[in-house]
Amino acid sequence: MTPFDRPPVGMNLGRTAKLVAQAFDAALVEAGGTLPIWLTLLSVKSSNLANQRELAGMIGIQGATLTHHLNAMEAQGLL
Numbered sequence: 001m002t003p004f005d006r007p008p009v010g011m012n013l014g015r016t017a018k019l020v021a022q023a024f025d026a027a028l029v030e031a032g033g034t035l036p037i038w039l040t041l042l043s044v045k046s047s048n049l050a051n052q053r054e055l056a057g058m059i060g061i062q063g064a065t066l067t068h069h070l071n072a073m074e075a076q077g078l079l
Helices: 009-030 033-048 052-059 063-076
Strands: none
Touching: 009 033, 033 052, 033 063, 052 063
């Protein structure tokens, strides 16, 4: 068997990452959450951030998007 007889490592890693992400998303939905909510709560708990801009940067989203998520989380009693 030669290296060309198997899919490239990058393709296997990509497929694996996609499957793991799908499983994680499904587990979050089952628990009543979403990835943005989980990332926000985790970042707030594990960091000493001074403002929303820093929080948005840590999560990797825009400030307006974070505001949307924070408002929804507040309405759900998570904040």
